Amino acid sequence: MHITTQLAHLGVGRDPRTGSISTPIYQCATFAHPALGESTGYDYSRSGNPTRQALEEAIAQLEGGVRGFAFSSGMAAITSILLLLQKGDHLVVTEDLYGGTYRLLEQIFNRFDLSATYVDTSDLGQVEKAIKSNTRAILVESPTNPLLKVADLAAIGELAKSRSVLYIVDNTFMTPYLQKPLDFGADIVIHSATKYLGGHNDVVAGLVVVKDPELADKVYFLQNGAGAILGPQDSWLIIRGLKTLGLRLDRQQANSLTIARWLEEHPQVEKVYYPGLPNHPGHKLLSQQAKGFGGMISFTVKEAALVEQVLAKVKLIPFAESLGGVETLITFPAKQTHCDIPPETRARLGVCDCLLRLSVGIEHPEDLIADLEQALD
Numbered sequence: 030m031h032i033t034t035q036l037a038h039l040g041v042g043r044d045p046r047t048g049s050i051s052t053p054i055y056q057c058a059t060f061a062h063p064a065l066g067e068s069t070g071y072d073y074s075r076s077g078n079p080t081r082q083a084l085e086e087a088i089a090q091l092e093g094g095v096r097g098f099a100f101s102s103g104m105a106a107i108t109s110i111l112l113l114l115q116k117g118d119h120l121v122v123t124e125d126l127y128g129g130t131y132r133l134l135e136q137i138f139n140r141f142d143l144s145a146t147y148v149d150t151s152d153l154g155q156v157e158k159a160i161k162s163n164t165r166a167i168l169v170e171s172p173t174n175p176l177l178k179v180a181d182l183a184a185i186g187e188l189a190k191s192r193s194v195l196y197i198v199d200n201t202f203m204t205p206y207l208q209k210p211l212d213f214g215a216d217i218v219i220h221s222a223t224k225y226l227g228g229h230n231d232v233v234a235g236l237v238v239v240k241d242p243e244l245a246d247k248v249y250f251l252q253n254g255a256g257a258i259l260g261p262q263d264s265w266l267i268i269r270g271l272k273t274l275g276l277r278l279d280r281q282q283a284n285s286l287t288i289a290r291w292l293e294e295h296p297q298v299e300k301v302y303y304p305g306l307p308n309h310p311g312h313k314l315l316s317q318q319a320k321g322f323g324g325m326i327s328f329t330v331k332e333a334a335l336v337e338q339v340l341a342k343v344k345l346i347p348f349a350e351s352l353g354g355v356e357t358l359i360t361f362p363a364k365q366t367h368c369d370i371p372p373e374t375r376a377r378l379g380v381c382d383c384l385l386r387l388s389v390g391i392e393h394p395e396d397l398i399a400d401l402e403q404a405l406d
Protein backbone atom coordinates (compact mmCIF):
# COMPACT_ATOMS: atom_id res chain seq x y z
CA MET A 30 0.00 0.00 0.00
CA HIS A 31 1.05 3.58 -0.55
CA ILE A 32 2.05 5.46 2.57
CA THR A 33 -0.85 7.95 2.21
CA THR A 34 -3.29 5.01 2.41
CA GLN A 35 -1.47 3.53 5.39
CA LEU A 36 -1.59 6.92 7.11
CA ALA A 37 -5.31 7.46 6.54
CA HIS A 38 -6.14 4.00 7.96
CA LEU A 39 -3.90 4.10 11.04
CA GLY A 40 -5.67 2.67 14.06
CA VAL A 41 -8.78 1.63 12.11
CA GLY A 42 -10.29 -1.74 13.07
CA ARG A 43 -8.76 -1.91 16.53
CA ASP A 44 -12.13 -2.30 18.25
CA PRO A 45 -14.03 -5.23 16.69
CA ARG A 46 -16.66 -5.13 19.47
CA THR A 47 -18.04 -1.72 18.42
CA GLY A 48 -16.42 -1.23 15.01
CA SER A 49 -15.24 2.22 16.10
CA ILE A 50 -13.32 3.79 13.21
CA SER A 51 -11.41 6.08 15.54
CA THR A 52 -8.99 4.33 17.93
CA PRO A 53 -10.67 4.24 21.38
CA ILE A 54 -8.93 6.21 24.13
CA TYR A 55 -8.25 3.83 27.03
CA GLN A 56 -8.01 6.43 29.77
CA CYS A 57 -7.05 3.79 32.25
CA ALA A 58 -4.10 3.30 34.65
CA THR A 59 -4.61 -0.36 35.51
CA PHE A 60 -6.35 -3.46 34.11
CA ALA A 61 -8.11 -6.30 35.98
CA HIS A 62 -6.61 -9.79 35.79
CA PRO A 63 -9.05 -12.55 34.73
CA ALA A 64 -7.47 -14.93 37.29
CA LEU A 65 -4.26 -15.52 39.18
CA GLY A 66 -1.40 -15.75 36.68
CA GLU A 67 -3.58 -14.50 33.82
CA SER A 68 -3.56 -11.17 32.00
CA THR A 69 -5.64 -9.57 29.25
CA GLY A 70 -2.30 -8.51 27.78
CA TYR A 71 -2.52 -5.24 29.70
CA ASP A 72 -1.63 -4.92 33.38
CA TYR A 73 -0.66 -1.33 34.07
CA SER A 74 -0.54 1.59 31.62
CA ARG A 75 3.14 2.41 32.13
CA SER A 76 3.89 -1.11 30.90
CA GLY A 77 1.33 -1.04 28.09
CA ASN A 78 -1.83 0.80 27.10
CA PRO A 79 -4.01 -0.11 24.07
CA THR A 80 -4.19 3.47 22.72
CA ARG A 81 -0.45 3.99 23.08
CA GLN A 82 0.11 0.57 21.52
CA ALA A 83 -1.93 1.59 18.45
CA LEU A 84 0.40 4.55 17.97
CA GLU A 85 3.52 2.48 18.65
CA GLU A 86 2.49 -0.11 16.06
CA ALA A 87 1.66 2.66 13.59
CA ILE A 88 5.04 4.38 13.79
CA ALA A 89 6.88 1.01 13.64
CA GLN A 90 4.98 0.18 10.43
CA LEU A 91 5.63 3.62 8.91
CA GLU A 92 9.37 3.58 9.64
CA GLY A 93 9.75 -0.10 8.67
CA GLY A 94 10.97 -1.23 12.10
CA VAL A 95 10.09 -4.13 14.39
CA ARG A 96 8.72 -2.12 17.29
CA GLY A 97 7.76 1.45 18.18
CA PHE A 98 7.70 3.26 21.53
CA ALA A 99 5.84 6.41 22.52
CA PHE A 100 7.31 8.82 25.06
CA SER A 101 6.07 11.95 26.83
CA SER A 102 8.27 14.23 24.66
CA GLY A 103 11.01 14.09 22.07
CA MET A 104 13.52 14.78 24.86
CA ALA A 105 12.09 11.91 26.94
CA ALA A 106 12.58 9.66 23.89
CA ILE A 107 16.21 10.79 23.44
CA THR A 108 16.89 10.45 27.19
CA SER A 109 15.53 6.91 27.22
CA ILE A 110 17.66 5.95 24.22
CA LEU A 111 20.80 7.44 25.78
CA LEU A 112 20.12 5.19 28.79
CA LEU A 113 21.14 2.29 26.53
CA LEU A 114 24.72 3.54 26.98
CA GLN A 115 27.05 2.96 29.92
CA LYS A 116 29.22 5.20 32.08
CA GLY A 117 32.39 6.09 30.15
CA ASP A 118 30.82 5.66 26.72
CA HIS A 119 31.33 8.21 23.94
CA LEU A 120 29.05 9.39 21.13
CA VAL A 121 29.70 11.11 17.82
CA VAL A 122 26.95 13.67 17.31
CA THR A 123 25.85 16.11 14.59
CA GLU A 124 27.23 19.54 15.53
CA ASP A 125 24.32 21.78 14.54
CA LEU A 126 21.69 19.68 16.22
CA TYR A 127 18.65 20.65 18.27
CA GLY A 128 19.92 22.72 21.24
CA GLY A 129 17.94 20.65 23.75
CA THR A 130 19.79 17.49 22.76
CA TYR A 131 23.10 19.33 23.18
CA ARG A 132 21.98 20.54 26.63
CA LEU A 133 20.93 16.99 27.61
CA LEU A 134 24.35 15.63 26.67
CA GLU A 135 26.48 18.48 28.03
CA GLN A 136 24.60 19.41 31.20
CA ILE A 137 22.93 16.17 32.29
CA PHE A 138 24.50 13.03 30.80
CA ASN A 139 28.04 14.42 31.16
CA ARG A 140 27.50 14.07 34.95
CA PHE A 141 27.22 10.33 34.36
CA ASP A 142 30.49 10.27 32.41
CA LEU A 143 28.95 10.11 28.95
CA SER A 144 30.90 12.25 26.50
CA ALA A 145 30.24 13.44 22.96
CA THR A 146 32.22 14.81 20.04
CA TYR A 147 30.26 17.16 17.75
CA VAL A 148 31.11 17.02 14.06
CA ASP A 149 29.73 18.09 10.72
CA THR A 150 27.98 14.82 9.84
CA SER A 151 27.58 15.97 6.23
CA ASP A 152 31.34 15.23 6.05
CA LEU A 153 31.86 11.46 6.41
CA GLY A 154 35.59 11.93 7.07
CA GLN A 155 34.83 13.98 10.19
CA VAL A 156 32.48 11.28 11.50
CA GLU A 157 35.10 8.58 10.94
CA LYS A 158 37.88 10.63 12.55
CA ALA A 159 35.79 11.30 15.66
CA ILE A 160 35.22 7.59 16.44
CA LYS A 161 37.27 6.53 19.47
CA SER A 162 37.82 3.18 21.18
CA ASN A 163 34.96 3.95 23.62
CA THR A 164 32.53 5.27 20.96
CA ARG A 165 29.28 3.35 21.29
CA ALA A 166 26.89 5.44 19.19
CA ILE A 167 26.56 7.91 16.34
CA LEU A 168 23.63 10.30 16.69
CA VAL A 169 22.66 12.08 13.49
CA GLU A 170 20.14 14.77 12.58
CA SER A 171 19.65 15.15 8.83
CA PRO A 172 18.80 17.70 7.54
CA THR A 173 20.21 19.55 10.51
CA ASN A 174 18.56 22.10 12.71
CA PRO A 175 18.74 24.98 11.77
CA LEU A 176 21.20 24.98 8.85
CA LEU A 177 19.71 22.01 6.99
CA LYS A 178 22.98 20.22 6.23
CA VAL A 179 22.45 16.78 4.75
CA ALA A 180 24.33 13.67 5.96
CA ASP A 181 24.88 10.63 3.75
CA LEU A 182 22.70 8.26 5.77
CA ALA A 183 23.80 5.07 3.99
CA ALA A 184 27.53 5.88 4.22
CA ILE A 185 27.25 6.56 7.96
CA GLY A 186 25.25 3.34 8.26
CA GLU A 187 28.10 1.35 6.73
CA LEU A 188 30.65 3.10 8.93
CA ALA A 189 28.58 2.42 12.07
CA LYS A 190 28.23 -1.24 11.12
CA SER A 191 31.94 -1.68 10.40
CA ARG A 192 32.81 -0.15 13.80
CA SER A 193 29.97 -1.95 15.66
CA VAL A 194 28.47 1.25 17.02
CA LEU A 195 24.80 2.01 17.44
CA TYR A 196 23.44 4.27 14.70
CA ILE A 197 20.68 6.62 15.86
CA VAL A 198 18.90 9.08 13.54
CA ASP A 199 16.62 11.91 14.70
CA ASN A 200 14.12 11.93 11.82
CA THR A 201 11.97 14.78 13.17
CA PHE A 202 12.54 17.12 10.20
CA MET A 203 11.76 14.54 7.49
CA THR A 204 9.27 12.03 8.97
CA PRO A 205 8.81 8.56 7.43
CA TYR A 206 6.71 10.19 4.71
CA LEU A 207 9.93 11.58 3.23
CA GLN A 208 12.84 9.60 4.67
CA LYS A 209 13.26 6.18 6.29
CA PRO A 210 16.63 5.97 8.09
CA LEU A 211 16.22 2.26 8.98
CA ASP A 212 16.50 1.52 5.24
CA PHE A 213 19.95 3.15 5.31
CA GLY A 214 21.32 1.09 8.18
CA ALA A 215 20.10 3.04 11.22
CA ASP A 216 19.39 0.94 14.31
CA ILE A 217 17.12 3.48 16.00
CA VAL A 218 14.94 6.31 14.71
CA ILE A 219 13.82 9.07 17.07
CA HIS A 220 11.10 11.67 16.59
CA SER A 221 9.90 14.72 18.34
CA ALA A 222 6.31 13.81 17.42
CA THR A 223 5.40 17.28 18.71
CA LYS A 224 6.41 18.45 15.24
CA TYR A 225 5.22 17.05 11.87
CA LEU A 226 3.77 13.78 13.17
CA GLY A 227 1.33 15.53 15.52
CA GLY A 228 1.26 18.45 13.12
CA HIS A 229 -1.11 20.84 14.92
CA ASN A 230 1.00 22.42 17.70
CA ASP A 231 -1.34 20.92 20.27
CA VAL A 232 0.62 18.04 21.82
CA VAL A 233 4.16 17.27 23.04
CA ALA A 234 5.31 13.72 22.32
CA GLY A 235 8.28 11.57 21.33
CA LEU A 236 8.53 8.36 19.32
CA VAL A 237 11.22 5.74 18.81
CA VAL A 238 11.42 2.87 16.32
CA VAL A 239 14.03 0.10 16.36
CA LYS A 240 15.08 -2.37 13.72
CA ASP A 241 16.15 -5.33 15.76
CA PRO A 242 14.00 -7.41 18.20
CA GLU A 243 16.81 -7.75 20.78
CA LEU A 244 17.29 -3.98 20.82
CA ALA A 245 13.50 -3.58 21.04
CA ASP A 246 13.50 -5.61 24.29
CA LYS A 247 16.17 -3.32 25.73
CA VAL A 248 14.26 -0.15 24.75
CA TYR A 249 11.04 -1.58 26.18
CA PHE A 250 12.85 -2.31 29.45
CA LEU A 251 13.97 1.35 29.60
CA GLN A 252 10.57 2.73 28.57
CA ASN A 253 8.85 0.76 31.32
CA GLY A 254 11.70 1.12 33.81
CA ALA A 255 12.27 4.86 33.46
CA GLY A 256 8.58 5.47 32.79
CA ALA A 257 8.57 8.50 30.46
CA ILE A 258 5.53 7.16 28.59
CA LEU A 259 2.98 9.04 26.48
CA GLY A 260 -0.54 9.24 27.91
CA PRO A 261 -3.57 7.79 26.07
CA GLN A 262 -5.14 11.15 25.12
CA ASP A 263 -1.87 12.41 23.65
CA SER A 264 -1.30 9.08 21.86
CA TRP A 265 -4.71 9.52 20.25
CA LEU A 266 -3.88 13.09 19.18
CA ILE A 267 -0.71 11.87 17.44
CA ILE A 268 -2.66 9.09 15.65
CA ARG A 269 -5.22 11.68 14.53
CA GLY A 270 -2.47 14.01 13.33
CA LEU A 271 -0.62 11.26 11.45
CA LYS A 272 -3.61 10.60 9.19
CA THR A 273 -3.01 13.86 7.31
CA LEU A 274 0.81 13.81 7.43
CA GLY A 275 1.18 13.32 3.67
CA LEU A 276 -1.32 16.03 2.73
CA ARG A 277 0.23 18.49 5.14
CA LEU A 278 3.80 17.82 4.05
CA ASP A 279 2.94 18.05 0.34
CA ARG A 280 1.53 21.52 0.94
CA GLN A 281 4.29 22.55 3.35
CA GLN A 282 6.96 21.56 0.82
CA ALA A 283 5.25 23.37 -2.06
CA ASN A 284 4.90 26.50 0.10
CA SER A 285 8.53 26.22 1.23
CA LEU A 286 9.88 26.16 -2.30
CA THR A 287 7.79 29.21 -3.27
CA ILE A 288 8.91 31.13 -0.17
CA ALA A 289 12.57 30.08 -0.46
CA ARG A 290 12.67 31.32 -4.09
CA TRP A 291 11.03 34.58 -3.05
CA LEU A 292 13.46 35.07 -0.15
CA GLU A 293 16.42 34.47 -2.47
CA GLU A 294 15.37 37.50 -4.54
CA HIS A 295 14.72 39.81 -1.57
CA PRO A 296 17.26 42.65 -1.22
CA GLN A 297 17.30 42.45 2.62
CA VAL A 298 18.05 38.72 2.61
CA GLU A 299 21.64 37.56 2.44
CA LYS A 300 21.43 33.76 2.32
CA VAL A 301 18.67 31.18 2.11
CA TYR A 302 19.08 27.64 3.41
CA TYR A 303 16.50 25.31 1.86
CA PRO A 304 17.57 21.89 0.54
CA GLY A 305 14.89 22.07 -2.16
CA LEU A 306 16.87 24.84 -3.89
CA PRO A 307 19.24 23.33 -6.49
CA ASN A 308 22.13 25.49 -5.19
CA HIS A 309 21.85 24.00 -1.67
CA PRO A 310 24.91 21.75 -1.02
CA GLY A 311 22.69 18.88 0.18
CA HIS A 312 20.13 19.10 -2.66
CA LYS A 313 21.40 16.16 -4.72
CA LEU A 314 22.03 13.82 -1.80
CA LEU A 315 18.66 14.56 -0.22
CA SER A 316 16.88 13.93 -3.52
CA GLN A 317 18.56 10.49 -3.56
CA GLN A 318 17.80 9.44 0.02
CA ALA A 319 14.47 11.20 0.64
CA LYS A 320 11.20 11.73 -1.19
CA GLY A 321 11.19 15.49 -0.62
CA PHE A 322 12.96 18.43 0.95
CA GLY A 323 10.75 19.18 3.93
CA GLY A 324 9.15 22.35 5.19
CA MET A 325 11.98 24.11 7.04
CA ILE A 326 13.77 27.21 5.72
CA SER A 327 16.51 29.20 7.42
CA PHE A 328 17.70 32.55 6.13
CA THR A 329 20.02 35.35 7.13
CA VAL A 330 19.07 38.99 6.86
CA LYS A 331 21.63 41.67 5.96
CA GLU A 332 21.96 43.08 9.50
CA ALA A 333 21.08 41.94 13.02
CA ALA A 334 18.74 44.92 13.57
CA LEU A 335 16.46 43.51 10.88
CA VAL A 336 15.85 40.40 12.98
CA GLU A 337 14.25 42.48 15.71
CA GLN A 338 12.23 44.37 13.11
CA VAL A 339 10.93 41.21 11.42
CA LEU A 340 9.99 39.56 14.72
CA ALA A 341 8.14 42.71 15.82
CA LYS A 342 6.34 43.27 12.51
CA VAL A 343 5.12 39.82 11.49
CA LYS A 344 1.34 39.76 11.89
CA LEU A 345 0.18 36.43 10.46
CA ILE A 346 3.27 34.37 11.30
CA PRO A 347 3.68 33.88 15.06
CA PHE A 348 7.14 34.36 16.57
CA ALA A 349 7.29 31.05 18.40
CA GLU A 350 9.48 28.00 18.99
CA SER A 351 8.69 24.61 17.54
CA LEU A 352 8.01 23.49 13.99
CA GLY A 353 6.08 21.11 11.80
CA GLY A 354 2.57 22.37 12.52
CA VAL A 355 -0.07 23.60 10.11
CA GLU A 356 0.64 27.20 11.14
CA THR A 357 3.81 28.85 9.84
CA LEU A 358 6.10 29.90 12.72
CA ILE A 359 9.20 32.07 12.76
CA THR A 360 12.04 31.35 15.20
CA PHE A 361 15.26 33.13 16.16
CA PRO A 362 17.54 30.09 16.75
CA ALA A 363 20.43 31.95 18.46
CA LYS A 364 18.11 33.17 21.25
CA GLN A 365 15.59 30.33 21.32
CA THR A 366 16.20 26.73 20.21
CA HIS A 367 20.01 27.01 20.26
CA CYS A 368 20.61 29.38 23.19
CA ASP A 369 22.32 26.60 25.21
CA ILE A 370 24.99 26.11 22.55
CA PRO A 371 28.08 28.22 23.46
CA PRO A 372 28.26 31.52 21.46
CA GLU A 373 31.63 30.62 19.88
CA THR A 374 30.23 27.27 18.65
CA ARG A 375 27.12 29.02 17.33
CA ALA A 376 29.29 31.54 15.49
CA ARG A 377 31.41 28.77 13.96
CA LEU A 378 28.31 26.88 12.84
CA GLY A 379 26.66 29.96 11.33
CA VAL A 380 23.83 30.12 13.90
CA CYS A 381 24.38 33.87 14.01
CA ASP A 382 22.37 36.88 15.16
CA CYS A 383 21.13 37.44 11.59
CA LEU A 384 19.64 33.94 11.21
CA LEU A 385 15.89 33.32 11.25
CA ARG A 386 14.11 29.99 10.80
CA LEU A 387 10.72 29.42 9.26
CA SER A 388 8.63 26.35 9.83
CA VAL A 389 6.35 26.63 6.84
CA GLY A 390 2.70 25.71 7.33
CA ILE A 391 -0.23 24.98 5.04
CA GLU A 392 -1.56 28.54 4.58
CA HIS A 393 -1.84 30.15 1.13
CA PRO A 394 1.74 31.09 0.14
CA GLU A 395 0.69 34.57 -1.04
CA ASP A 396 -0.49 35.46 2.48
CA LEU A 397 2.77 34.21 3.98
CA ILE A 398 4.86 36.18 1.47
CA ALA A 399 2.78 39.32 2.03
CA ASP A 400 3.43 39.07 5.77
CA LEU A 401 7.18 38.53 5.31
CA GLU A 402 7.33 41.35 2.76
CA GLN A 403 5.81 43.95 5.08
CA ALA A 404 7.98 42.69 7.98
CA LEU A 405 11.20 42.97 5.95
CA ASP A 406 10.26 46.33 4.42
Ligand SMILES: Cc1ncc(COP(=O)(O)O)c(C=O)c1O
Pocket residue numbers: 102103104105127129130170174199201202220221222223233234235351
Ligand atom coordinates in the same frame (compact mmCIF):
# COMPACT_ATOMS: atom_id res chain seq x y z
C1 LIG B 1 15.13 17.74 15.86
C2 LIG B 1 14.52 17.75 17.23
N1 LIG B 1 14.69 16.68 18.04
C3 LIG B 1 14.16 16.64 19.28
C4 LIG B 1 13.44 17.70 19.79
C5 LIG B 1 12.86 17.63 21.18
O1 LIG B 1 11.51 17.29 21.14
P1 LIG B 1 10.40 17.76 22.20
O2 LIG B 1 10.33 19.25 22.16
O3 LIG B 1 9.16 17.07 21.75
O4 LIG B 1 10.85 17.28 23.55
C6 LIG B 1 13.23 18.82 19.00
C7 LIG B 1 12.44 19.96 19.51
O5 LIG B 1 12.38 21.02 18.93
C8 LIG B 1 13.78 18.85 17.68
O6 LIG B 1 13.62 19.91 16.87
